[in-house]
Amino acid sequence: MTLAASDESGSDNLQQHWLHCMAAVAGQRDKASFMQIYDYFAPRLNSYLHGLGASPALAEELVQESLLSLWRKAHQFNPDKAALSTWLFRIARNLFIDAMRRQPNWLLSELDMEEEIDPHSPSGDSHADGLKVQQAIQQLPMMQAQVVYKSYFEAKSHSEIAEELQIPLGSVKSSLRLAFQKLRVFLGQAEGNPPHGYPDTSSKGEPS
Amino acid sequence: MKTPIRRQNPLALQPNHHPDDATLVSYAAGGLATALSITVACHLAICPRCRQRVSEADALGGHLLSHLPQQSLSAEHRQAMLDALDKPAADEPAAGHRASTAIASKETSAEADDLLPAPLQHLLGERFSDLKWSTLGPGMKQVKMHVGNSNLRLFKIAPGTCMPLHSHGGSELTLVLRGSYSDEIGRFCPGDVADLDPEVEHQPIADRDQDCICLIATDAPLRFRGIVPRLLQPFFGL
Numbered sequence: 001m002t003l004a005a006s007d008e009s010g011s012d013n014l015q016q017h018w019l020h021c022m023a024a025v026a027g028q029r030d031k032a033s034f035m036q037i038y039d040y041f042a043p044r045l046n047s048y049l050h051g052l053g054a055s056p057a058l059a060e061e062l063v064q065e066s067l068l069s070l071w072r073k074a075h076q077f078n079p080d081k082a083a084l085s086t087w088l089f090r091i092a093r094n095l096f097i098d099a100m101r102r103q104p105n106w107l108l109s110e111l112d113m114e115e116e117i118d119p120h121s122p123s124g125d126s127h128a129d130g131l132k133v134q135q136a137i138q139q140l141p142m143m144q145a146q147v148v149y150k151s152y153f154e155a156k157s158h159s160e161i162a163e164e165l166q167i168p169l170g171s172v173k174s175s176l177r178l179a180f181q182k183l184r185v186f187l188g189q190a191e192g193n194p195p196h197g198y199p200d201t202s203s204k205g206e207p208s
Numbered sequence: 209m210k211t212p213i214r215r216q217n218p219l220a221l222q223p224n225h226h227p228d229d230a231t232l233v234s235y236a237a238g239g240l241a242t243a244l245s246i247t248v249a250c251h252l253a254i255c256p257r258c259r260q261r262v263s264e265a266d267a268l269g270g271h272l273l274s275h276l277p278q279q280s281l282s283a284e285h286r287q288a289m290l291d292a293l294d295k296p297a298a299d300e301p302a303a304g305h306r307a308s309t310a311i312a313s314k315e316t317s318a319e320a321d322d323l324l325p326a327p328l329q330h331l332l333g334e335r336f337s338d339l340k341w342s343t344l345g346p347g348m349k350q351v352k353m354h355v356g357n358s359n360l361r362l363f364k365i366a367p368g369t370c371m372p373l374h375s376h377g378g379s380e381l382t383l384v385l386r387g388s389y390s391d392e393i394g395r396f397c398p399g400d401v402a403d404l405d406p407e408v409e410h411q412p413i414a415d416r417d418q419d420c421i422c423l424i425a426t427d428a429p430l431r432f433r434g435i436v437p438r439l440l441q442p443f444f445g446l
Contacts, residue, residue, distance in 0.1 A: 031293060038289055043278035050279055060281055068292050086270030093238045133271050151237040152272050158234060159378050159427050170405045176230035180265065187264040
């Protein structure tokens, strides 16, 4: 099982590129820059939404809605808080949950909103190291990789994964927990280094 | 359509017990049953530690998304996208509604204490004092909610009430909203989440000073039909 394609040594350049594109979209309403984002992300969002179980028609509709949301809310994008891919992931996931569960989008988007109004909110993944995340993913043991895959790309619950893989529920939780603990080191602030002096009950040290 | 949400005072609560990382990751991945997702959202509203973890899990989602293989769209999709850019947004919620959800600072602390967590207000109204409890047994009352195909309920346990010894067959999350209880694992106070592995047996006892109100979410039993169903009965087999 491969979670992703090969290494992208140019991933930092790519991140920089998206920042320029987003600045042009937000500032000048630049359609050419927007379409560069579209050309890269639309087929990947389509892939993501298919995996979650959206029909081809719904997937295409949600791809367009996701990117339209990016176009309309570009001025709210804050690269200090999240990478563009993270932002798009949240948008597409929330739209999918809205569409499939017919639940109002307050469940998850409520939180995103809070991040926006909270001046002390964590700075998210702006320092995520794409290459190291990718290497760490590729080094995950099979079971952990499967559980991550089924969680993110099929939106399966712990119980559903336990049933499919014929393993105890506790093993699903521990596999996911272990995988995340390995990956989160590269996904932003490491353990014990809370951002912006935010109180963290799990760490005793003062943030640097 | 959306009614403004009133918030509890987030500084009043400092959780010591948190959801398992596996639960936070599944929340970010969109894999939690709705009831569990709501319960996590109530905890996140007051827990910066867990908000940070969820944003890291979102970043993992973003990373995975940008490395997915491409699945091409229909030929017309690109042009339709370009055309859509020029259309005005249809009934987008006004930007103003965000501001209205900030904490109402004029609330007295007693009024603020009566507010339910924001994610529950959509289901139950704003206030604890307006809840319609039904009696379940000596010292126990509940309010049941229907959310998708998972179970969410509020439990109110009289001071000193001892619950039956039990374990958790499926996924179950308990969030303390008021009062406190103690069990083999520790003392759980408002904002704390018990996210127990299924094999853990425990016997919570409500602390003696006041009623303990908990939000309890379980996966829907129907989703696991055929797989050890007797273990999957929610708390108290309801």
